[in-house]
Amino acid sequence: MNIKARAVEPAPVRRRVVKSASKDADLIRQRRQALITAAVHVFKEKGFHEATVRDIGRVAGMTQGTIYNYVESKEDILYLVCDQIVGEYQEETRKALDTSSDPLTRVRSTVRAVCEVMYRHQEEILLIYQDSHLLDARSRKVILARVEEFIGMFEVILKDASRQLDRPLKSPHLSANILTFLPTMIALRRWSLNRHVTVEEMLDGISEFLVRGLGFGA
Amino acid sequence: MNIKARAVEPAPVRRRVVKSASKDADLIRQRRQALITAAVHVFKEKGFHEATVRDIGRVAGMTQGTIYNYVESKEDILYLVCDQIVGEYQEETRKALDTSSDPLTRVRSTVRAVCEVMYRHQEEILLIYQDSHLLDARSRKVILARVEEFIGMFEVILKDASRQLDRPLKSPHLSANILTFLPTMIALRRWSLNRHVTVEEMLDGISEFLVRGLGFGA
Amino acid sequence: MNIKARAVEPAPVRRRVVKSASKDADLIRQRRQALITAAVHVFKEKGFHEATVRDIGRVAGMTQGTIYNYVESKEDILYLVCDQIVGEYQEETRKALDTSSDPLTRVRSTVRAVCEVMYRHQEEILLIYQDSHLLDARSRKVILARVEEFIGMFEVILKDASRQLDRPLKSPHLSANILTFLPTMIALRRWSLNRHVTVEEMLDGISEFLVRGLGFGA
Amino acid sequence: MNIKARAVEPAPVRRRVVKSASKDADLIRQRRQALITAAVHVFKEKGFHEATVRDIGRVAGMTQGTIYNYVESKEDILYLVCDQIVGEYQEETRKALDTSSDPLTRVRSTVRAVCEVMYRHQEEILLIYQDSHLLDARSRKVILARVEEFIGMFEVILKDASRQLDRPLKSPHLSANILTFLPTMIALRRWSLNRHVTVEEMLDGISEFLVRGLGFGA
DNA sequence: AATGAATGAGACTTCATTCAT
């Protein structure tokens, strides 16, 4: 897909480098993955600050000393966690995107896909919204750049589809932000939604709302 | 409007009681207000965990010992801060609501008002989204109850207006959530929006999106 | 009574002077008495260190500032408390002493009296044994001097009575110490005694034991 | 002696478990022993409350952080101290007990042994009487249970010996309490005794007193 | 003389990080 090829990974966002005492790249990857998985688990439960390095180590099957062979600080772990969550969420969303059909249909299915993936990742997204601001400025920037890139992908999709409409989108960037932001409500407002709405109603409702709001409604 | 009168301030959500060593109600209010103002300032800058009680005291012009005359714990301060922010945001929103015109017009002006108030309170709302989850369960519940009540107010407004439409809203509660949630994007996505959109475009865009999405578009 | 007159108050033990900001002697006495009563209450419950000056003030109906008009430090209060407890205990014991009958009978009734007074004052005596060592050296000395004087009184009584025996007491001072110390078991071992022995058994048992041990048994 | 065998170590009083961050049992024992020794030293000098964890650490050659690897709180240290003191005192007493001779002689030597061990441990016993009441309820219970068990051992010895007498002991439990309590006078009244009586006189006097009082006198 | 708000020293405790084994 041309459009996608150009838009989806335009400026290959530079990742932050996390230093390690070890040289064995495979081992590093392996240990870090264990760390990330463990940390996601612990952060979900206690948040970044309440979680101790020991806690993470216990779940990851590593002692504190070992952890510091693969990471320079506790904040590095948070960075890795945020990076992974954002990456997985985005990848799964990309996979779910309908790239075949006509632009208008594609918008509808895209909206639906975004909502569904958000629903499945709500816990991780919650983590991101609660803890990512604890990253140091540099790390946060890197993470946000990835999100910006992700938003950009939808900007392209929306622009593309809006040519079919009588009037073009006023601000594709704003629309793309709405499209990617509103579904986080599933995570950030679940304390309210879960008590009044079924999952289906919620996903349908948000999707329809987005489609209408974006101007692609019936 | 009866319905509204009943609905807008329906169940006066019980506040959490924050104990104080002092008995002078006026002094308590005064000192706590200084504390809150200072804490908002410090929390915005460093977040709850990085902020020390000393920091807050320094800004509030109080020594640590004095602070603990008006508050039982650092978390009490966070509660007071959240309570105040939510309260001020809601009160200002209520004031901005158009209660005179016809239901349809009212929805439009309501949407706009919500967005504008959010724009003015974006820093505080950001604080809420970044730190309120650090409250203990009980405090968080109280705060969320206030928000739920706030959402309920919009639910009533939307229900009311939807009678003018051909088809009623499917889920007023979901709609009210969207109406109150989407504007937080102004705070939570400002790192992206500020770089591509002017304030006016943003407020217009979100408002129009909401009106359309809710089904009250042209 | 000659003997008593000479022995009971031989070296009028100098009290420690507790300074006061007030000049009105009556008021001082009155307020201090309230303080002492309150402090005894609070110290019994929480011990000296856990008790705050506020606690004592609350029970005494005085604010912190007022307290420091009649006392220079929290430790002063402890001194006053110890002084009062020791004084009351000793006075009540003195009153209970049989000064009329013959020396041998007198020993028996003295022993019994000491035990009974101890029983009635067990809580205060416990307080003394748990907290009096927290006094500064000077205060402790004063208190101990009063006790020493008290012991001396019994030394005289025992010496007096031992003339009736075939063989005199080897060490009247040691005997007087035993006579005054053993009954504290009622306070210091009540956690053990109360579970196995009735009050009567305990008082009888200790009294008989003392009489026999002192050499005045049948 | 069967009876004794059963009675002396009857219900192995459950110790309180003190948690540790370390897993190396040997190291734990070693560090805790250093801690206990240091704490005994410091507590003797300043008492529990005036002693800081730093003080203890300084004497033990450990930093504060290290201490908390082997103990969960300052109170844990107090518990360990009390436990050790009581244990050592009791063990030494047990060792000193004469188990060979006839019951009557045994009582006499038992009494003497108890007094002598008390004399050697007076400083620690003083510490117990001054600080053990600062333990939390649960720890205190455990300690007292050990003492009760200890008292029980003497109860058996006394019962055993009293069969040789014309009249049996009225209350062996009370007698055992007296037997184990009176010697604490050596510690608790040393401020009085040391000034008037030699050590020998004191030990002889108390021993004879106990033997006579218990009914085993000449 | 009484009040009680303010002070500030100091205590206990936690935990990210280091480093010898």
Next chain:
DNA sequence: CATGAATGAAGTCTCATTCAT
């Protein structure tokens, strides 16, 4: 490379005492 014991900085909170009113 792994371990986990040791470190020590830093933070929250308490409370005896002071002092302006």
